[in-house]
Structures are given as C-alpha cells and as structure tokens.
Amino acid sequence: MPVVKVSRRGANRLKDGHVWVYRSDIVDANGIAPGALVAVTDDRDKPLGTALYSSASQIAIRMLSTGAVHDLSALLRKRIQEAVAYRKRIVHDTDAYRIVFSEADFLPGLIVDCYNDLLSLQVLTQAMDTEVVRQAVLAELAQSLKPQSVIERVDPRVRELEQLPERSSSLLQGEKTSTVFTMNGVRFQHDALEGQKTGAFLDQRENYAAAAQYARGEALDVFCYHGGFALHLAQQCSKVTGVDSSRPALEVADRNAELNGRAVEWIEANAFDLLRDYASAGQQYDTIVLDPPAFAKSKSNLETALRGYKELNLRALRMLRPGGILVTCSCSYHVSSTDFLQIVTQAAQDTHRTVRLLESRGQAKDHPILLAVPETAYFKCLIMSAS
Numbered sequence: 001m002p003v004v005k006v007s008r009r010g011a012n013r014l015k016d017g018h019v020w021v022y023r024s025d026i027v028d029a030n031g032i033a034p035g036a037l038v039a040v041t042d043d044r045d046k047p048l049g050t051a052l053y054s055s056a057s058q059i060a061i062r063m064l065s066t067g068a069v070h071d072l073s074a075l076l077r078k079r080i081q082e083a084v085a086y087r088k089r090i091v092h093d094t095d096a097y098r099i100v101f102s103e104a105d106f107l108p109g110l111i112v113d114c115y116n117d118l119l120s121l122q123v124l125t126q127a128m129d130t131e132v133v134r135q136a137v138l139a140e141l142a143q144s145l146k147p148q149s150v151i152e153r154v155d156p157r158v159r160e161l162e163q164l165p166e167r168s169s170s171l172l173q174g175e176k177t178s179t180v181f182t183m184n185g186v187r188f189q190h191d192a193l194e195g196q197k198t199g200a201f202l203d204q205r206e207n208y209a210a211a212a213q214y215a216r217g218e219a220l221d222v223f224c225y226h227g228g229f230a231l232h233l234a235q236q237c238s239k240v241t242g243v244d245s246s247r248p249a250l251e252v253a254d255r256n257a258e259l260n261g262r263a264v265e266w267i268e269a270n271a272f273d274l275l276r277d278y279a280s281a282g283q284q285y286d287t288i289v290l291d292p293p294a295f296a297k298s299k300s301n302l303e304t305a306l307r308g309y310k311e312l313n314l315r316a317l318r319m320l321r322p323g324g325i326l327v328t329c330s331c332s333y334h335v336s337s338t339d340f341l342q343i344v345t346q347a348a349q350d351t352h353r354t355v356r357l358l359e360s361r362g363q364a365k366d367h368p369i370l371l372a373v374p375e376t377a378y379f380k381c382l383i384m385s386a387s
C-alpha cells in the first residue's frame with residue numbers, strides 16, 4: 001500500500017480524533033494515485049492508520065481507520081451496515097432520512113439519503129468515485145435496504161474541485177424515480193432527479209416538528225422550498241404563506257399542499273425585497289420561519305453573511321405580533337452558534353423587543369455530529385418568542 005507521511009501538526013490532529021489532514025500538513029505523497037487507499041505515518045514513520053487520498057482537494061487525507069485495512073470493500077460494507085443500524089435506533093416518524101453522512105459515519109465523501117423506497121447517493125471525493133468503492137457501496141445498499149431504485153445526484157462543482165470527469169445525475173439501479181415520503185405525518189412528493197441537494201432538506205425534519213409545537217395564528221415561511229416548514233405549520237396555523245425565489249420549488253410546494261389537503265399561499269419573490277416591503281407596509285405575523293441558504297460558503301465571506309442574517313432577523317422581528325414566534329436557522333458551518341446567537345441578539349436589541357429563547361437546536365439526529373470532527377456540526381435553529 002502506498003504511504004503518505006504527515007507533519008507533526010497533522011499527526012496531532014489525527015491523535016485528537018479528527019479524520020482530515022490538510023495538504024499543508026503532508027510531508028510526502030509523491031506519485032500517489034488520485035483516490036488511492038494509503039497507509040499514513042507521522043514524520044518518524046510511525047503508523048497512524050489507513051486513509052483515502054485526494055490529489056486535488058485541500059483535504060488530502062480522510063482517515064478510514066486507525067489500523068490497517070486489508071479489504072476495503074468489506075470495511076465499507078460493514079460501515080454502511082453500522083450506519084443503517086444507527087438510524088434504526090434513533091430515527092422515528094419518517095421514511096425519509098440520511099443513512100450515510102460522510103465523515104460522521106466514517107465513510108468520508110459519501111452521502112446516502114433514503115426517500116421511502118428510493119435511495120439518493122452523492123459522491124464527494126476521488127476515492128468514493130472509484131469503481132471498486134462504487135460496487136461495494138451499491139451492493140451493500142441493495143442488500144441492507146432493498147430499495148426500488150438508487151439514484152446518483154451529481155454536484156458538478158464538487159466533481160470539478162476533485163478533478164473528477166464530468167458525470168450527470170442518473171439512475172444507478174432500478175427504474176423508479178419518483179415517490180411520496182412522509183415525515184411527522186406530513187406527505188411530500190419526491191422526484192429523485194429534480195430539486196436542490198438530494199431533493200429535500202432532511203436535516204430540518206426534527207425542527208419542523210419542534211416549530212409546529214409553538215406555531216399559531218398567521219405564519220410566514222421564508223425560504224420555504226418545497227414547503228417543509230409551511231406544511232407543518234399549517235397543522236396549527238390559521239393562515240400560512242410560503243416565500244421562495246425558485247418557481248420550480250414552489251410548484252412542488254403547491255403539489256405538496258394538495259397532497260396534504262392544506263391551503264397555503266405561495267409567493268415567488270426575493271426574500272430580502274419582500275421582507276423589506278412587508279415590514280415597511282406594517283404587515284404582521286404570529287409565526288415567522290427564516291431558513292435561508294448558506295450565506296457563508298467560506299470563511300472569507302463571513303462578514304457579508306452575518307450582515308445578511310442580521311437584516312433578515314431584524315425585519316422578521318419587526319413583523320412579529322406581541323407573543324409571536326420566530327424560528328430562525330443558519331446552515332453555514334462558518335457561522336458558529338455563538339456568532340448566530342449574537343446576531344439575533346443584536347437584531348432583538350435594535351427592535352427593542354424582549355426575546356426569549358425557547359429552543360436552541362441543530363441538525364436532525366440522522367446527520368450525526370462527531371465531537372472530534374467539529375465540521376460535522378453545521379446547523380443552527382433557534383426558536384424564540386418575542387414580547
């Protein structure tokens with residue numbers, strides 16, 4: 001097996017339980033093939049374990065094991081079985097959930113989502129794209145979960161960054177590409193080859209249910225996509241309006257409302273413009289949800305991202321009736337929970353409202369957080385009441 005030598009800093013990171021080594025901490029990886037399975041040593045040749053190598057990513061090494069790996073396919077299959085078993089223990093009230101969450105399941109570079117009888121798979125690294133890995137993953141998914149179909153969702157930007165050949169999203173197994181999934185009793189249409197991400201924002205599943213516990217009166221779901229929050233709120237609220245800039249997303253949201261026998265008003269608009277106009281027109285709500293896309297894609301645009309979050313939260317707080325509920329989210333890893341709470345606190349101060357924190361939440365449990373890998377914790381969801 002080829003050997004990659006890492007610096008003392010890289011080795012210390014691994015000893016602390018992290019699974020990445022950045023390229024700047026690689027001492028020697030000459031001539032190693034993209035996506036290779038490699039033995040990792042420190043700068044004194046002491047073995048540190050076995051990893052997957054990327055020749056393109058800044059994350060050069062993703063650890064698979066602190067020991068030797070003799071049969072990669074068998075190890076991957078065992079890891080998938082463990083990921084499935086973990087979900088069986090902790091996931092309830094849904095047939096749509098994440099089965100494999102990359103590093104958090106010790107399957108770095110692989111995402112697998114389940115939507116009822118369909119599986120959606122995403123490959124994020126050179127190693128996970130190799131034929132031997134694909135074969136092992138597909139064989140185990142078929143055996144463990146017996147899906148009707150397996151669909152691969154391709155993020156072209158990820159393939160470009162990993163210097164992988166272009167590929168389109170496609171069916172890998174079976175013929176079925178659409179289904180209906182149910183979470184917390186709410187039904188959703190799913191077209192496996194359409195939509196954003198792998199089709200839904202599964203990390204919000206538990207937050208939908210939590211938000212519905214407090215929601216009441218007239219509700220506004222901003223950045224509503226397929227209506228995840230809106231349809232959960234509609235169980236409690238007298239009127240629900242969903243806002244998104246994507247027309248295709250709203251078309252699915254409308255079909256979802258019909259599927260659940262709910263009346264929701266959908267508005268195609270830029271959320272920033274709409275909130276500005278509604279706030280200055282004195283429009284009021286009892287419940288507002290803010291779930292924008294990741295504003296901080298990297299550390300470099302953190303300041304701009306924080307300004308974006310501040311503006312949204314400020315406008316939403318201005319539009320809440322006394323006793324109103326604000327559910328505010330950030331899926332930017334680079335915005336820490338502390339940053340996010342601080343921004344929302346500043347927005348509350350600027351509006352002179354007394355705001356009580358009801359719940360501070362994160363991603364659903366099927367997106368596990370590894371304590372040793374802080375990058376696995378990316379999601380913030382605050383539920384608050386404003387007097």
Ligand code: SAH
Pocket residue numbers: 200201204223224225226227228229243244245246249269270271272291292293
């Ligand atoms: N709340 C959703 C997920 C939201 S993802 C759910 O639970 O399923 C972010 C959404 O914001 C996407 O649907 C995207 O189309 C939308 N979006 C991005 N920029 C926007 C903007 N400026 N105004 C309105 N919607 C926007």
